Amino acid sequence: MTEPTHPYQPRHQPQDKPAFVMCATGEAVTFAEIETRANQSAQLLRAQGVGIGDHIAIVMENRREFLELCFAADRCGVYYTTIGTHLTEEEIAFILGDCDARLVIASDRYLPLVQGAARASNCTLFRVGEGPQDVPDWAAAAAGMPRTPIADERQGLDMLYSSGTTGRPKGIKWPLPQDAPGGRTMLIDLLTELFGYAADTRYLSPAPLYHAAPLRHAMVTIKMGGTAYIMDRFDAKGALELIERHKVTHSQWVPTMFVRLLKLPEADRLAFDLGSMEMAVHAAAPCPHDIKRKMIDWWGPVIHEYYAGTENNGFTAITSAEWLIHPGSVGKAKLGHLHICDEAGVELPIGETGEVYFENGHQFSYHKDPAKTAACTNAQGWTTLGDIGHLDDEGYLYLTDRKSFVIISGGVNIYPQETENVLLSHPAVLDTAVIGVPNADFGEEVKAIVQLMPSVASSETLAQSLIDHCRQHLSPIKCPRSIDFKAQLPRSATGKLYKRRLREQYWNR
Template identity: 30%
Template sequence: MLNLSVLLEDSARKYPTKDAFIYGDTHLTYAQVNGAANQFANGLKATGIKPGDKVALSCLNVPYFPIAFYGILKAGGVVVPLSVLLKREEVVYHLADSDAKAYCCFLGAPGLPMLEEGFAAFGEVDGCEDFVVITAKTSDPSPIEGTSTMGALMEGQVVTTDTAATGADDTAVIVYTSGTTGRPKGAELSHSNLFLNAILSADLTGATTQDVTLTVLPMFHIFALTLQLNASLYRGMTNVLLARFDAEDVFGLMERHRVTIFAGVPTMYWGLLNYKGEQFDLKAIAANLKSCLSGGASLPVTVINEFKARFGIDILEGYGMSEGSPVVTFNQADVGRKAGSIGTPVWGVSVKVVDEAGREVPVGEKGEIVYKGHNVMKGYYNKPDATAESIVDGWLHSGDVGRMDEDGFFYVVDRTKDMIIRGGLNVYPREVEDVMLRHEAVSMVAVIGVPDEEYGEEIRACVVLKEGHDPAADDLISWTKERIAAYKYPRSVEFLAALPQSATGKILKKELRKG
């Protein structure tokens, strides 16, 4: 037997009075969070939720997320975390595709109509029987007549529960892929998948019970779910929650709570580097930080170097995906690190680079990254054909183009789907972006392929400029041409005020292609 909620239960026994979560002025101890999760589990069971039932969850980074998450697991349910940015039709798809029996939805925030979109979607899915509103205060009534609230389900329930005796290989969470190629697919992750990944994630950061982590990455995303939520509870850390990334808020919380561990995606580190305020003691903040992690997308070497110069700390880059629970490789203290690399395979995971026939390619050559180990998902929910295509002889095919150097360090070159084929020649946007980021005027850049009658695809750079710089597009093109092969440089440049991003901070190249 193994239930992922043991991460919370064990730390609640060891550190009952220690702060588990801080949100604004609210401090919740391990005992309080575990007790609330038990009450919610009891409430779910009272509504008819049984082991194996799917329960969808839409919630910002507030303490109700972990209470609901572990409460669902304690009841034996399968958590289906959903992006808070999904619109009505998208929610309908996820609820129906996952066979969700219940849907827990937070009120939302200004400009984020989660509840309206969520409830409208719920009404279109026959198999989803219960809609639970997560209100700002547990005592608040539901703003939608005829629906229950999280507080109402918890009211009158005891603070202990008989946690469901789930098996290690039972599904704990169904995480949906981003859907950049076709409709999203639900990766089934077992209790064992997530438990082992939480342990190795805590080890990667050298985390102890004395550490304070800041979670601004959305917990509905597998990166934060594993490396911050599950890992912090496993180690008995204190987790400071922030619902939305803002550089000033991040620095303020880092200073106030003496944050020691921070995880972000490249756009967040870019935001921190470009923050212009001067009201914080950045030296003190830097002195407290002992570990900064990056994932979700490739981190430009220029950002790594600039962050090290300003804060005196290395950003450790790793690689993972929803199907891998998520961590596959990481720059590890006991193995060594290389800037620009995604590191070496984590404990219990094997990685290699293969050609189209599945044969391992020589050191230094490009191919598809594949991996196998305890982190590999059970499969895509109700999609056996997609599962068989993705997992071959135990090896999960990532769809990412990479290479391995002579020291066994791996590098992501690009996503297969992002590769540009110009006149029959392969162009990897990441390589072009790395060159352009060295230009003094370029703050951010995304390189995409656009249709072209002569070459099939032509190369376009979408650029965000640094403040005070205004180069001509032709000058930027010429500068890049001097530093890269003739078939790789961009033939057009589009200047933008900002690049479109997902809820997790990934640059949405598909949106740029639409333009």
């Protein structure tokens, strides 16, 4: 086993400095405290028979124990799967069984949801917080364990599941490193070089830690000696207040958060000093051009964007200055080499639209699904996440939409994102989804589902006004033929839209 040449572990950081702060409660956890608790949890994992290469799962809201458990698994060669708290008992049971979790730790808030799932998958269950005595308390059990590192430390890895926006979640598995924990990793190298995470970083995470980007960026911040500020849930005005109070330097967002920030009253938006921000990164979903331009106008050239998946088979990034020259682009490749291919996996010329592939990206596989792994790989060995886009002659990537979201009406491909962007520019619209619904003559027709601003009431007149608004900016074929209003659209906490759920309501009638 090779020794790490660059130690990135809490034990190597200033021990009295906060490693992370839970913003809702103000609870700060120092590097000394996370080191002790991670060691004790690692000792308990070994005592429970969890060995190198085994899997555990975590089901809890953003709370102190979440990151401590991740750091414990990270140092004992364990795959750890963080499970979304919005899932049903059946979905949780599927993931526990699919990832072969030996053990699952759930918070008291979600314990009732996890108990049946743990029984169904024959998985040992621990709780964090209050709960029935027949479910052992992880904190109490860990408190009796040694505070020293385990004898057989090994670098662990997350094994996260896709959000399931286009189908059943898929476990994304990377080869387990052969190194002791605390060495340089691909993620540390990539994120520190691109976004400047360092010992003086104060990183604000407004999203759930069970998602890939919030978890990985928070852990890299801590490993670099910075401090992560963890919100329990996103609140637009509250996020601005936290940036001012903690002099936040780095933050991460999704476009729906930008929309909500921009739709705050002007007095609220301008009430806070945001001058400490050096880097505001956004990803996870396409950002409407006018939304991004308004954010750059407001926050300045600190807005950075990247495109990647949980798979990390490739990575693109773009700065504010680049984006203003190449509006709509998600940047150039920073990991892997970009190709645009047709449906047969054959590369297309520059400027033509097709499926986005990466060459020489990070190796991954879909857990227990070799067919899915093979389906996203072409004959050249390049891999795709199923997104559609094109390259310009300078190598900048422009995303059009997901392959599975394309509407085919009368043989014509319609990309919903363009229509969604136009609808979001209307002052009455807070959120929207555009999907294809059945049409007897054309196969599909365009429908928009709209969530209105809280002060706006739905009506047939407003629906027609929104359709007219689209017709002012788009060709008729791209405009919705009908609009439905909903109180809330089904989005994950990181802003990904569950279009599959919406489509099922119209196609399964």
